[in-house]
Amino acid sequence: MPASTSTAESRYEAIEADAPDRDLRLAAAERAAAMELPSAELEVWRYSRIGELELAAFTPAAVESTVTGADALVATKSTLIDELVASMSPHDVFDELNAAFNRTVAVSVPAGKVLREPIVVTHHIAGDGVALYPRLLIHGGADSEFTVVERFESGDDTYALVVPRLVVHVSQAARVSYLGINLLGPRVWQLAHQQATGERDSTTLLSTVALGGDYARVRTDARVVGQGASTKQIALYYADGTQMHDFRTLQDHIAPRTNSDLLFKGAVQDNAKSVYTGLIRIREEAKGSVAFQTNRNLTLSAGAWAESVPNLDIKTNDVKCSHASSVGPIDEDQRFYLESRGISPAVAERLVVLGFFDDVLAMLPVGDLRGDLRARVERKLVGSAS
């Protein structure tokens, strides 16, 4: 099926007539229109619900985003931003669509600057049958330290496709943390792609909390390109009803003595689904690297389904590498232990599930948000017990 079935004119209305990069955007839109939508037969979309997508049902529109925390650091145009965009290398129809229709927020923190408070970017997803293409570019100068939170929010009635793109560049010795929070309504699809690059001795944290959406996919590629750089990827995801959360991660070691760590924990209940597919790639030049990958899933209902697919691709012997994954119900012994103290099964289950997520919650970069996110998880649990 062609990606675009409506007329070129109406499809391109979302590209502003006076946009300085209008020609580039139009060219991307033309390329997208000529491309096929991917299918679940492609390895990178395996287990996904991409086959259900009716792209023509969504009209491109401008996403409304607000930024708080450090206005002066939000850049609109700079050579750094151009370099980040250039590094994105579009490769599928959604990347091209994002190139054509994106609304960009760019955060550039100068070398040596340390920000105590997080920069918070909130995308207010609204409309009926709209396609929204937020783009967030983050550049951390050498030895800088800061956190960016990106929130995706919508009402329950919103019917939308959100295709976010994130590019994070962490310069030498910088410490950059990112937290993406999906609080989308039950009729919103999300197809996110995140790319992070860490230079020498840098520290990058990419974290995700996914609670919302109908089908919400996040693909995260974390590349460690400079010696001594480290990345950490964590996620908490919890799907109920007929939701599906889909994660695809890459820990790509390109330089010697690099570190990567990953901890993804999810739960599914009712008829919800989740998929985790992760690859650790240690290239030949990445000698002395250390990489860990752990994915744990709780299936809280008989009708819920979770899949975990860890992969290793190691091209040198001089590495320390391990992965672990599990899918299963709540541990019966843990439940019995709590029940044997007089705690009802519903409360015991709530304690065990909240406990299961506790380590990920504790690792989230913005402490102030933990209480709210924990309460949101608890509300989903209480919903299941009724």
Place this chain on the structure above:
Amino acid sequence: MSTLEIKNITASVAGKKILNGIDLTVRSGEVHAVMGPNGAGKSTLSAVIMGKPGYEVHGGQVLLDGVDLLALPAWERAQAGVHLVMQYPIEVPGVSLTDMLSAAFDARGRATDGLVSEVAAEAKRINFPVALLDRSLNVDFSGGEKKRNETVQLALLAPKFAILDELDSGLDLDALRDCARRVEDASNTDGPNGRLGVLAITHYNRLLAELHPDRVHILVKGRIVASGGPELADQLEHDGYEAFSDAPVVA
């Protein structure tokens, strides 16, 4: 005064019959020891009383002041007043002792205002490190810390009856003494539910040196083959379990 009556219990695990008719009666303030070799059914007895999943009861009753515990789910048995101190306390990541006790108090309609200081006082009393109170239950605890943790729970939940499933296994002498003395205090002191009745299930009699049982029962092949006073434990120490394997049931 409360009474826990175990009447002619027969039970199996995974299709294998383990308990072949157990009769025992424990009253408030009494300490009963059930001693037996490996495989005699000691842990099965404790699991059946508490309602652990995976155990099938074929016949008999467990009555707490006349209430049939076997008709209740585990959490309601606990609220009725029985408490199992586990042989192998379970690790619960992300749930602290304080979290657990708070939920257990809530479930009983007990106020949790003073919980933190009550837990701290009880922990101090049996030398359980206060630093562990807010850590994940039993995760990376030593053997002694696990059993002290179990004993803090027992003391604060103040049940009518405690079943100690091999409290002593793998326990160093100091921890054994701290835990056993706390249990013995509870059996000698009037609490909110009167004096604690104790059913101490054990393989060895070093626990009994601290706990001073009123009655000792020998469990072999799913039956109580001998019952008597504390001297029975001494006889067992001298003769071994072999001497009891063919003994008649003593009422």
